[in-house]
Amino acid sequence: xxxxxxxxxxxxxxxxxxxxxxxxxxxxxxxxxxxxxxxxxxxxxxxxxxxxxxxxxxxxxxxxxxxxxxxxxxxxxxxxxxxxxxxxxxxxxxxxxxxxxxxxxxxxxxxxxxxxxxxxxxxxxxxxxxxxxxxxxxxxxxxxxxxxxxxxxxxxxxxxxxxxxxxxxxxxxxxxxxxxxxxxxxxxxxxxxxxxxxxxxxxxxxxxxxxxxxxxxxxxxxxxxxxxxxxxxxxxxxxxxxxxxxxxxxxxxxxxxxxxxxxxxxxxxxxxxxxxxxxxxxxxxxxxxxxxxxxxxxxxxxxxxxxxxxxxxxxxxxxxxxxxxxxxxxxxxxxxxxxxxxxxxxxxxxxxxxxxxxxxxxxxxxxxxxxx
Amino acid sequence: xxxxxxxxxxxxxxxxxxxxxxxxxxxxxxxxxxxxxxxxxxxxxxxxxxxxxxxxxxxxxxxxxxxxxxxxxxxxxxxxxxxxxxxxxxxxxxxxxxxxxxxxxxxxxxxxxxxxxxxxx
Numbered sequence: 001x002x003x004x005x006x007x008x009x010x011x012x013x014x015x016x017x018x019x020x021x022x023x024x025x026x027x028x029x030x031x032x033x034x035x036x037x038x039x040x041x042x043x044x045x046x047x048x049x050x051x052x053x054x055x056x057x058x059x060x061x062x063x064x065x066x067x068x069x070x071x072x073x074x075x076x077x078x079x080x081x082x083x084x085x086x087x088x089x090x091x092x093x094x095x096x097x098x099x100x101x102x103x104x105x106x107x108x109x110x111x112x113x114x115x116x117x118x119x120x121x122x123x124x125x126x127x128x129x130x131x132x133x134x135x136x137x138x139x140x141x142x143x144x145x146x147x148x149x150x151x152x153x154x155x156x157x158x159x160x161x162x163x164x165x166x167x168x169x170x171x172x173x174x175x176x177x178x179x180x181x182x183x184x185x186x187x188x189x190x191x192x193x194x195x196x197x198x199x200x201x202x203x204x205x206x207x208x209x210x211x212x213x214x215x216x217x218x219x220x221x222x223x224x225x226x227x228x229x230x231x232x233x234x235x236x237x238x239x240x241x242x243x244x245x246x247x248x249x250x251x252x253x254x255x256x257x258x259x260x261x262x263x264x265x266x267x268x269x270x271x272x273x274x275x276x277x278x279x280x281x282x283x284x285x286x287x288x289x290x291x292x293x294x295x296x297x298x299x300x301x302x303x304x305x306x307x308x309x310x311x312x313x314x315x316x317x318x319x320x321x322x323x324x325x326x327x328x329x330x331x332x333x334x335x336x337x338x339x340x341x342x343x344x345x346x347x348x349x350x351x352x353x354x355x356x357x358x359x360x361x362x363x364x365x366x367x368x369x370x371x372x
Numbered sequence: 373x374x375x376x377x378x379x380x381x382x383x384x385x386x387x388x389x390x391x392x393x394x395x396x397x398x399x400x401x402x403x404x405x406x407x408x409x410x411x412x413x414x415x416x417x418x419x420x421x422x423x424x425x426x427x428x429x430x431x432x433x434x435x436x437x438x439x440x441x442x443x444x445x446x447x448x449x450x451x452x453x454x455x456x457x458x459x460x461x462x463x464x465x466x467x468x469x470x471x472x473x474x475x476x477x478x479x480x481x482x483x484x485x486x487x488x489x490x491x492x493x
Contacts, residue, residue: 018409026416037423044427196443197466197485208467213450243465329443329487369485371467 035165042168046156049175053149056186060142061086067138067193071124071131081123085139086146088115106298116140133244134195134368141189141327148182181323188327192245197369199326202319203271204370205338207239207363210345216241216372219256222248224372230346232355238362245368251291251299254362255306263310266357268303269345272364273326273334274318283333284320285340287348292316293364303362315348317341330369382425389422442488451478460485 064082072078090112093104116139120132127135152171159167191198197205211226218241219225225238236257240248258265272292276282291303291314307314319337345361353359396415400408443460447470454475466482473480 019412022409022412022416041427194443194460194462195465196460196487205466212467243468329441330485332444332486332488335484335486369465371465 039165039168042172045172045175046168049179050153050156053152053182056182057146057149060145060186060189063189063193064138064142067135068124071127073125076123078123085119086143102298102301105296130244133246134192137192137245138189141185141192144185145182148178152178184324184327187324191328195369196329198328198366199321199330199334200273200365201330201367201370202273202334202338203363203365204239204242204367206271206341207237207361208370208372209338209342210361211237211372220249220253222246223250223253231350233349233353233357233359235359235361239372240367242367242370242372245366247366249299250293250362250364251302254360255302257360258306258310261358264358265312265360266353267359268307268312268314269361270314270316270364271341272318274320276320276322280320282321282325282331283337285337286318286320288316290314290316292318317344386422386426389418389425393418444486444488445482446484447480448483449473449476449478449480452476454480
């Protein structure tokens with residue numbers, strides 16, 4: 001057989017011609033449409049993700065409306081107001097000159113929180129303190145889902161407009177993590193609507209167990225504390241004031257307590273939920289040092305600042321959980337871990353302090369569904 | 373994103389189609405040249421079908437099933453070891469006092485609230 005025959009077949013002329021056309025067609029198709037096919041595949045994935053994000057964004061919006069409806073007054077156009085508020089934004093302070101950036105950030109966060117509270121008061125005036133706090137959280141979760149949806153849709157449309165394979169690839173690579181986060185916020189919203197305790201409420205739960213039966217005194221913004229005697233040490237236990245979904249200003253509370261006590265605090269214990277790494281078990285308890293608090297910065301800074309000023313050691317105890325577990329109804333493993341943490345703190349107090357010492361225990365987190 | 377139950381099925385169909393295409397291509401070199409062209413065209417068609425299955429069959433997760441979670445409220449007593457579990461009711465919160473204890477008439481309260489929904493992978 002001739003070399004040509006080996007490649008294109010050795011039948012009649014028509015067969016050879018057909019094979020030649022077939023090979024040329026295949027090469028042309030691969031050369032010209034390979035990238036287009038890849039683009040279409042990535043585009044299809046992104047479109048499916050955007051469809052899901054749009055669905056949960058709309059459901060979240062309805063969730064906000066449903067949670068507000070029982071507390072609203074007839075004349076107000078709740079839907080238009082909610083749609084408007086979901087577009088609410090906060091501009092981060094300038095950090096080119098970092099001096100005082102945390103003070104400015106705290107000011108802006110306070111502004112944001114005040115606007116959110118005002119909005120809930122205006123739209124749902126019949127809501128009590130607990131319901132209003134929960135509605136604020138529901139709004140935050142819906143705003144987060146809405147924002148994710150709009151950003152992903154933006155990149156999808158941008159990639160389609162520019163026909164850029166690179167934008168599609170980058171979007172497709174990040175979609176699994178983005179979707180996980182969006183689904184977590186969506187699930188969280190349903191939990192907030194029912195006022196159930198969430199995984200992030202571990203810190204307040206531990207604090208509540210320590211302060212049980214003691215009088216509660218308000219300190220800082222939406223934070224309460226109790227004075228408890230543990231193993232002949234004076235322990236100040238603080239947490240956000242529940243059972244509404246608030247985190248309060250625990251950093252400000254710790255700072256005020258330390259300053260009120262003239263800096264004579266021997267140790268600070270902080271309890272918080274910590275994000276677990278893949279492969280770690282939910283409810284695992286770990287100990288360390290440092291301010292265990294996941295705020296944008298101001299509260300953590302205050303604790304570190306006052307502890308450094310008076311040379312107070314800070315011990316941290318965290319309970320590991322995933323993002324979705326932190327934002328949705330508290331799991332049994334986490335509740336069980338709260339008892340383990342209470343015992344660990346008592347043991348640490350016995351080992352690392354002496355009788356008559358003054359100690360602060362701060363339970364950090366969202367106290368939704370956790371009273372005191 | 374395919375739904376979790378559909379994704380493996382679609383992948384298996386795609387793989388089967390690719391394997392079929394491979395068999396067609398190999399067969400086209402083994403059989404009489406009169407049929408080899410048809411086998412190659414068939415193989416090519418299977419390859420395109422494999423891609424099409426992956427591309428078109430994964431519809432958006434519009435109707436994603438949302439599993440209802442099972443939330444338990446545990447009631448305890450401040451004076452005795454009474455313990456009772458019931459389904460979560462709106463208005464429940466941890467450390468809420470819920471009237472007299474059924475066992476000792478002491479103060480009963482909500483000791484814990486937790487979810488026992490099967491863990492998502």
